[in-house]
Amino acid sequence: MKIINNYEGSSIDVISIKDNIANLSLRKEAGQYEHYYNFKVINDSTKTAFIYLENIEKTPYFRNEVQRPYINKAGVWQLIDNKHFTYENGKIMITIEPQKEIEISLYPRYTVSDLDKYLSTLPKNKNLKIENINNTGFKKIIIGDMNLPLVVVIGRQHPAEVYSSYFIEAMINSLLENKEPLSKYCFVFYPIVNVLGVNNGNHRYTNNIDYNRIWNRSGLVFEIDYIKNDIMSSNLAYFIDVHGDEVSKINYVRTNYKLNYSSIGSMQVLKDPSKFRRLSRALIKQRKLINLKDKTAREYISDLKKCRSILVELSLKDTIESAYDNGSKLVKSL
Numbered sequence: 503m504k505i506i507n508n509y510e511g512s513s514i515d516v517i518s519i520k521d522n523i524a525n526l527s528l529r530k531e532a533g534q535y536e537h538y539y540n541f542k543v544i545n546d547s548t549k550t551a552f553i554y555l556e557n558i559e560k561t562p563y564f565r566n567e568v569q570r571p572y573i574n575k576a577g578v579w580q581l582i583d584n585k586h587f588t589y590e591n592g593k594i595m596i597t598i599e600p601q602k603e604i605e606i607s608l609y610p611r612y613t614v615s616d617l618d619k620y621l622s623t624l625p626k627n628k629n630l631k632i633e634n635i636n637n638t639g640f641k642k643i644i645i646g647d648m649n650l651p652l653v654v655v656i657g658r659q660h661p662a663e664v665y666s667s668y669f670i671e672a673m674i675n676s677l678l679e680n681k682e683p684l685s686k687y688c689f690v691f692y693p694i695v696n697v698l699g700v701n702n703g704n705h706r707y708t709n710n711i712d713y714n715r716i717w718n719r720s721g722l723v724f725e726i727d728y729i730k731n732d733i734m735s736s737n738l739a740y741f742i743d744v745h746g747d748e749v750s751k752i753n754y755v756r757t758n759y760k761l762n763y764s765s766i767g768s769m770q771v772l773k774d775p776s777k778f779r780r781l782s783r784a785l786i787k788q789r790k791l792i793n794l795k796d797k798t799a800r801e802y803i804s805d806l807k808k809c810r811s812i813l814v815e816l817s818l819k820d821t822i823e824s825a826y827d828n829g830s831k832l833v834k835s836l
Contacts, residue, residue: 503524503547510701512703514529514541522545522552523551536706539571540608541605550599553596554593563749571596579607616667617667629684631643638724640695643690644688644691647684648688652738654740654741654803655689655690655691656743657744660745663818664746666745666814669744669825669826672829672833673833676829692729730803738809741803743800746815748818750815753828756771756772769831
């Protein structure tokens, strides 16, 4: 049996492998165990393989209900069935049948290579322009006329929040199929902001930095400095930051202005919380203390440009199909 954990977007530590039993552990980042994990198992023996995954309860996002991971079979992601998955005494156990090779992931893996593959399928379109910044995997996608007011959309500041990538794919598809929004706005996408974190299989931090907490500081992250400089002199109408929520069971949006909808698709529309509520939420949901002097992307950009801002939080307990549906419906609501 082999455990493969050195490819783009993988994340797991191997404690031991003996015969048909492997003991694995979540990796650590910023002094805490990651929530996300991804690895491949090659069971080339004639016996069933047993994979034990430790430290599940030590992540900041652990709740009483342990989420079943996804497996990739022939390029299709599906939730693992109960026959091959159990959780007991603080450990996940996954069984792999003889002569099988399977990829296991808490959330479906979506890397820079997946983004490139998606972009390569898009038809040639005079309204579409794709820029590769510094050949690092950091991309800027422009749809429409740059002389119009801009709608800027960013995703994957936190690497493991993969549903934001599917959401952004749906937004792009919707704009290329329905040109009506392009008569009012030009859309600029930065689909994967945290390129290094996505490639490394990180959950939230990269080099101990939470990308969504440093927008009022410069010189720490190239991609964030680039986005800030890029939109400095623009006519910015909307700034949209797309995330995934590991704890929430609902999809929701927050805005800094009054929106005349109670929901968009399956996303509930909520008011921006007060500073006290933000502190409380971070302590209760993420089990951490945040520094309110650090500005998020939305706070920094909306203060700087006096534009409307939207936070999208997609429940990571939902489905890829839901993320696609909600991305299309957000475009229509604009």
